[in-house]
Amino acid sequence: MREKVVVIAGAGRGIGRALALKLAAQGAKLALSSRTYVDLNSLAEEVKALGAQALAISADMTVQRDVANLIAEAQATYGRIDAVYYGAGVGALSSALELKESDLDRMWETNFKGLFYITRAAIPHMLNNGGGHFVVPVGILGRHVMRNSGGYSASKFAVVGWIKALGEEFNKRGIRFTLLYLGGVNTSFWDTIEMRVDRSKMLTAEAAADVALYALNAPSPAVINEIVMQPDSHQFI
Numbered sequence: 001m002r003e004k005v006v007v008i009a010g011a012g013r014g015i016g017r018a019l020a021l022k023l024a025a026q027g028a029k030l031a032l033s034s035r036t037y038v039d040l041n042s043l044a045e046e047v048k049a050l051g052a053q054a055l056a057i058s059a060d061m062t063v064q065r066d067v068a069n070l071i072a073e074a075q076a077t078y079g080r081i082d083a084v085y086y087g088a089g090v091g092a093l094s095s096a097l098e099l100k101e102s103d104l105d106r107m108w109e110t111n112f113k114g115l116f117y118i119t120r121a122a123i124p125h126m127l128n129n130g131g132g133h134f135v136v137p138v139g140i141l142g143r144h145v146m147r148n149s150g151g152y153s154a155s156k157f158a159v160v161g162w163i164k165a166l167g168e169e170f171n172k173r174g175i176r177f178t179l180l181y182l183g184g185v186n187t188s189f190w191d192t193i194e195m196r197v198d199r200s201k202m203l204t205a206e207a208a209a210d211v212a213l214y215a216l217n218a219p220s221p222a223v224i225n226e227i228v229m230q231p232d233s234h235q236f237i
Contacts, residue, residue: 001216002027005078007070009061009118010087012039015137018209019085023216024052031055031074031081034088053078061088061114071121081125083133083216086115093148104151111155112162119166123175131174133223135215136163137208140230143181167225176223178215182208183230203231 001023008023010016012034020030024047032040032047032054040056047054055077059066074081090110092103119134126132141149142156160179167177184202208229215224 001213003029004082004216005029005031005074005080006083006085006216007031007033007074007081007118007122008085008087009033009059009070009114010085010089011043012036014087015205015208015212016085016087017043018205019087019212020047020054021050022209022213024050024054026213027052029053029078031057031070031077033057033059033061033070035060061086061117062109064117067114067117068121071118071125075125080129081122081132082129083135084118084122085135085137085212085216086118087137088114089137089139091152093152095148096150099151104155107152107155108158111152112158115159115162119162123166123170126175127170127173131176131220133176133178133216134163134166135178135180135212137180137182137212140181140183140228142179143228171223176218178224179226180208180211180215181226181228182211203229 006023006028008016008020008030011020011032020032020043023030030047032043034040037058040058044054044056055074057070057073059070061067088110090106092107136159138156138159141153142160145153163177163179182203211227211229215227218224
């Protein structure tokens with residue numbers, strides 16, 4: 001990944017943060033984004049301490065103007081965009097009859113529409129540069145549903161449909177797409193989930209970031225379309 005330009009949406013914490021540091025160690029040029037600039041600024045300093053370049057841009061993925069600005073600044077600063085990691089996401093687990101419309105809207109706007117915005121903003125630049133790569137951590141509930149996951153799974157199934165359709169449209173034009181179906185990952189995502197879970201048995205953000213890095217490092221013209229990784233304590237077959 002040396003000298004490759006990677007945009008990381010959701011870089012402030014969790015998997016995105018861990019991935020940024022791993023990419024920095026490999027010499028990538030990073031455009032880091034999250035809604036909280038304090039988290040980004042701290043991460044950017046760590047990236048620079050590793051000898052890599054970092055651009056910190058506060059952006060809300062539910063706001064099309066913010067997403068367009070993120071991609072435009074990355075392109076203007078580095079002259080190209082080689083990869084996008086879309087790690088922004090929110091969740092709410094609730095029974096179908098108790099799911100709040102506000103929670104459904106929040107998941108749809110962040111999980112799907114943010115991805116919609118960033119792919120549409122980045123793809124034209126990638127086409128002009130000869131190709132690119134999108135890595136999207138869907139989560140295992142975008143592949144299998146469970147009780148009370150209806151609203152969340154619906155937003156993630158939309159993500160899968162969108163990425164697979166983009167693959168059909170652009171895979172012969174040099175753009176690659178990878179979906180990561182990760183089981184429970186111990187990140188701040190679970191801080192607001194009203195569900196009793198043993199986070200000590202979940203995957204670590206570091207392990208999940210290693211999987212994303214593995215996909216990004218696949219040598220062209222190879223592409224890893226999908227990866228499924230789950231904790232050994234809780235597996236969907």
